[in-house]
Amino acid sequence: MQPSSKVHLYDFEVASNDAVGEKVYRLVMRSPELASELRPGQFMNVAVPGDASHIVRLPFSFASTDPEAGTVELIYAVVGEGTRRLSEMPAGSTSTVVGPCGNGWDVKPGGRALAVAGGVGAPPVIAAARALAEAGREVDVVLGAQTKSRLWGEDDARALGAGEVVVTTDDGSYGMRGFTTQAMEALLARHEYDLVVTCGPAVMMAGVARLAEGAGVACQASLERMMTCGFGACSTCNVAMRAGGYKSCCMDGPVFDASEVAW
């Protein structure tokens, strides 16, 4: 079989870019072809203009697409220079984006599913939960944040028709005080699941993967790595596998069968 690449370079225009929390932003980009190609769990690699000395693109998942409007919704946290400059891109400004990157979630129909998100891991998890609900599954959602002002996704989780929506905050400022894994344990005790999907800090996902494995439930995890290209050309985004060796986060992932990852 000949290898082939479906990743392209597209222009985009910022339709809106607003704070939705403390250092958390929602950017809607207009890029019709990208919007029609992206599948839940895939990501894109965005060039953020404004400083020629920063040459690397920033990888982002997306929360939703609207193929009719030709738009893609990103939720992102300002954590450094690149995301700070992204937060300053006004509506109407333009740049380029590489995508669609990666494999996406496996969202085939089945039994009850549990979606567990931490921080800005929420966008791809919400996209997965929506796709799972559309595939006819019952879906429960756990959303964790450091504090209430940094939480995103609760309204989206309720709007997609999730069964139970449980919010946790590290400081107890909203929802349950504690970690998503504690909420997950409680849900595992109450419901029969056949799939867990998760994205968030690596330590959280490792905990989620361990709980899922203990309960005998399949688990898909969306991983983050330092990425240079996003389309398989540089090997900088390696993920260590339990069986030994590495896989590519941007090509074999970002969604992995959690039981195959060497957490």
Add this chain to the structure above:
Amino acid sequence: MVSDVSMAVDLGGIKMKNPINTASGTFGNGWQFEGFYDVGQLGAITTKGCAAEPWDGNPAPRMCELPSGIMNSVGLQNPGVREFVRSYGDYLQGLEERGCRVICQVAGHSIEEYVRALELFEELAPFASGFEINISCPNVSRGGAAMGATPEAAAEVMAAVRPRTKRPIVVKMAPHDVAEIARALEAEGADALSLINTIPGMAIDVRTRRSKLSRPTAGVSGPAIHAIAVRMVWEAHKAVSIPLCGIGGVTSGEDAAEFILAGATAVSVGTQNLVDPTAAPRILGELTDWAASQGVSDINELIGAFEC
């Protein structure tokens, strides 16, 4: 602008329709870029360094950003020559047929490993127009840059690989002692030299006191190293008469033109491919325009035409 400047060059027997090549490790094995443009329009591509047996490479993280560049510690992760040919051989054969020369990069930890990898390539990769011997990877603990650290060591590798193939051999050089090492390689029968590989650097997370990457040192690439690379190509040009491929921080036709003027016959686009995936054909267009603006009918007239 349509130009009638002849852009064809000869990189030590590798007949390229234009001087634009791609730097090993920054272009996958070519097919990754077919979604962005027709790779067949490039003069050549150089594939990722590949050894006789598979290498895992280094743990994550393997990349961090620097001002005007990046630093990487991939460590020559590769599937081994057999799997490489099985996975990409048909594609690379097709690319050759489309007029783009395929240069396969050969990696090893020791002279025996270079020889073994080259023998496998020689047998299994009829599509390769030439081979590039990487004696300059800063990211492997054994072999790699150590194999090219002195003129004597570089000459020893070259002497061992030379009899294994009649196809052109390019040697990828480390960014130090360029003139002496270039002379040693030329004396042992290298057909061309490519330079530079990444420059060893360090980036420390001062909060944790640890390296930002999984190894203490890693290789710096991108615009930050361009001026250093141009200087080294010029030094090599003065030292040897075999053709050179200039590599380091090329982001525009102007950057490529600097290498040509400093004495390079071909120019590889590296890190820029990763952040600007349509860079290589754009740079080719800009280089062609520049050659026309210099009033020559053949790009070869501009090689080494730097005036000082």
